[in-house]
Amino acid sequence: MGSLDDLAVLDLTRVLGGPYCTMLLADMGANVLKVEPPGGDWVRRTPPFHHDDESEAYGGYFQSVNRGKLSLELDLTDEDDREDFLSLVDRADVLVENYRAGTMERFDLSYETLHERNPGLVYAAIRGFGDPRTGATSQQQRPAYDLIVQAMAGVMQINGQPDDPPTKFGIGIGDLFTGALSAVGILSALHHRERTGEGQFVDTSMYDAMVSMCERTVYQYSMTGEVPGRNGNSHPILFPYDAFPASDGQVVIAAIGPSQWDNLVEAIGRPELTAFREQSVRLENREWLRETISDWTSERTVEEVLDVLETVVPTAPVRTVADVFADGIADSREMLVELGIPGTDNQVTVAGSPIKMTATPTGPTGPAPLLDQHRGDLLDGDDDSWPETTELLDEAANGRVPTRTDGSGDGDPEE
Template identity: 50%
Template sequence: MTGALAGVRVIDLTQMLAGPYCTMMLADQGAEVIKIEPLGGDPTRHFGPFREDDKDHHFGGYFQSTNRNKLSVALDLKSPQGKQVFVRLASGADIVVENFRAGVMDRLKVGYETLAAENPRLVYAAIRGFGDPRTGASPHVDRPAFDVVAQAMGGAMGITGPDANTPLKIGPGIGDIFPAALASFGILAAFHHAQRTGQGQFVDVSMYDGIVSLCERIIYQYSYTGKSPVPEGNQHPILCPFGTYPALDGQVTIGCPRDSFWVELTAIMGRPELATDPRFRTNNDRLAHRAETVGIVQEWTSSRTKAEIEAELGLRVPFGPVNTAADIYADPHMAARQMLAEVEHPGSATPVTIASTPIRMTATPGGVHSRAPLAGEHTDLVLRSVGYSDAEISALKASGAVA
């Protein structure tokens, strides 16, 4: 498979979810991503779930999903020889990505300035909970942070929940994944600059900042109204109707972001008079009478199945069933868009399925083309690519610098 980033070399020092998701996005688009792991492998290799017939447990689903399309080099960054290998790899790379706490790479003497002195074109990206002092010293800089911390501090949990007093964590790890996507964008912007000018740079994304940017609505709401938004269940603070509604066999979503959709919906519900009723005529009217509006829609949906609601709304009103994973697998859209990718899983007799890339291109399609690597699976291959001889590689392995 070809990708738009074919020929771009990325050195990936990341672990857990945010960093690996960022470099996964680059790998999906054809970049050669070399994952640098400790000699014992990335700790997330031990996270499940595992297939029942997999007795080897080289890695579970967590690692497989976000480390596909990558090469693995096992390297001891604390050893002098390991540091030399890493600097040599970085000196010929286009991009380095890490998500350690601020200062870790500097204490190892392989931080941005050291690498940039060897490779001025290098784009060096860091994803941290509260950013890096190079771009703005946060008072929280030394605190550890994971998805739930970013969701809580960045505002996502504060507007999610059944009522104003019950904030909830959002299911997927958006505190990791959205900053990861922002980092991949920043990396490509910096890489474009480096290609034009020869000047590399440091790219910094704070997970906290990333979730604040995701929750941009609450920033302007507070500025305009002086009030902090709170959880409002499954309805929308600005649009109505726009949320989830009960069906006989589950839940559905219906949205009327324009008044014309409300006109269509009232006709379908057999209540066309509601389109001209002064309580419901415009979106702002419906917001002022939200409980009544929601109740009208709920009354209609609750006597129908999801399939019946879909058939009646057709192409006229924005609608979607609340899907389970099983529903997603069964939806023909997934096959048409090739969103469910099958890959080999070492130790299991049958392939496993992971989510593919949603980014589609006509000339350089990219996508999932290989499983996640075994720890150190490509050490020899990668080291040879930067000039190490087989004898030198054997000596490095004997010293414990690589595996």
């Protein structure tokens, strides 16, 4: 059993950051119930689909971050549905939502209301610019997406080539990093509850997370007064820590210590460059040294460069996701996991859990649910205990159909 298999988590999140947070908890065994508005999380209808077959229950995006969860469709504007939701709050250990500040208050489901009903509840909010409870700002009613917080927190300004415009990360780092930090905060609050019996409000802001991730630029600006710029693949205070061209691709070389530099210059047949073994001297001459190393690497294939350097200095090829699928490392680490799509014969490969433990298993426990799949198990039975996720996920794998799909539209309470 997973280390969190005694936890019941109400997941009101949608899109990426919040679902990634609760996915991490589900991968560690938590019983995560995804409470979806009428029509469900709109990401269900987001491609890619298996061979572009949009008749499937959901695409790869939804499967990836909602695997191993249960689903219940509720309209929080409806009095009966709200009562059903409150009955679940009574049984929950954790609630996670990523609406704009004030949204849950409109349904009379604020943290304070739910805390009074269930004092042990850990209520976690993921917002673009945080919640007024932990620090009010003028931005908290603004809608926020990954792109917005990357731009506002200074991430884009330091990402990209020096002569190119500011560039966002290729992945939704503003969502993913915030989701991971929220999971850390939730586990910390649960530890506090074990000692005191009291739940609390956990606030994780996307903007705050991006400022935290840019920790280097914060202290650099504080100490120098200079705004850090874009360095491409190089490092502002280390060399060589960069990408270099090969005849058929690129390699990265990270020979930052004096002994690593000695190994590098000996391997490329330039022992006279030991005169540059001190990092400060290398930085003063980095452009000429980059050209010198590039001249050597560009005359060789990626494989030839690795044959010479891989055993003496940290070196690696710049690869694609196809290479990751092919190399065997991800497979051996259980980082490529196949999940079935309920009601079809199709499968999709998703990224596994990066958290490994020796005593308790981690990783996807089943596919993402069909919309409202677990209504009968959660609301129509006589058992007041939180259901065992694994048993219900076995049914999901067999393609059991939902018992209620009468919602319409996106039903996003924030709107």
